[in-house]
Amino acid sequence: MSVSRYGGESALEIGAGSGIILKVLYESFKIVAGTDIDRISLKHCKDNLPKDVFLVCCDAASPFRYKFDLIVSNPPYLPMRDNEKKDRAIHGDSNGIETTLNFIKSAASVLAENGKMLIVVSSFSNIAKIDELTAQMKLKKRVISEKKLFFETLTIIELRY
Numbered sequence: 748m749s750v751s752r753y754g755g756e757s758a759l760e761i762g763a764g765s766g767i768i769l770k771v772l773y774e775s776f777k778i779v780a781g782t783d784i785d786r787i788s789l790k791h792c793k794d795n796l797p798k799d800v801f802l803v804c805c806d807a808a809s810p811f812r813y814k815f816d817l818i819v820s821n822p823p824y825l826p827m828r829d830n831e832k833k834d835r836a837i838h839g840d841s842n843g844i845e846t847t848l849n850f851i852k853s854a855a856s857v858l859a860e861n862g863k864m865l866i867v868v869s870s871f872s873n874i875a876k877i878d879e880l881t882a883q884m885k886l887k888k889r890v891i892s893e894k895k896l897f898f899e900t901l902t903i904i905e906l907r908y
């Protein structure tokens with residue numbers, strides 16, 4: 748994710764996973780926070796990131812009341828196939844898209860007035876649902892980059908008020 752060209756006071760990653768993006772954010776932002784629903788991911792982040800990165804095990808951005816200048820996320824988006832065991836790292840809720848919608852709603856509530864949100868979206872995702880939500884929330888959308896893989900296209904969208 749091309750986060751290195753963004754700067755500001757504070758940044759949040761929702762679904763921090765390995766913490767690799769938090770590490771990049773830490774180079775450009777004074778206040779850096781990451782959330783994940785998975786405790787093992789957060790333990791890995793805690794062991795590998797500077798001690799002043801705030802790490803919270805929670806749903807999306809739910810505990811924060813603070814407003815961030817940049818919020819980034821690569822949400823899990825795949826639908827679950829029949830009899831498949833849910834893996835929160837890759838499977839989104841409902842038909843895949845619900846987790847992305849939850850992350851956008853939650854992020855919007857802690858986004859600074861001039862802040863920006865970067866979300867990774869797959870061509871497998873129901874992009875119309877994202878467009879519907881962002882229109883309802885009066886968020887402006889811009890495509891930042893697109894990467895075609897042999898089986899899907901990954902797009903980074905920027906959302907702001």
Ligand SMILES: C[S@@+](CC[C@H](N)C(=O)[O-])C[C@H]1O[C@@H](n2cnc3c(N)ncnc32)[C@H](O)[C@@H]1O
Nearest residue numbers: 762763764765783784785806807821823835836
């Ligand atoms: C595709 S991975 C992100 C990987 C991460 N960007 C990295 O570079 O390692 C999605 C992450 O979202 C987390 N996640 C899933 N549901 C979540 C939720 N409701 N709230 C917070 N994090 C969640 C997963 O545990 C997983 O770590």
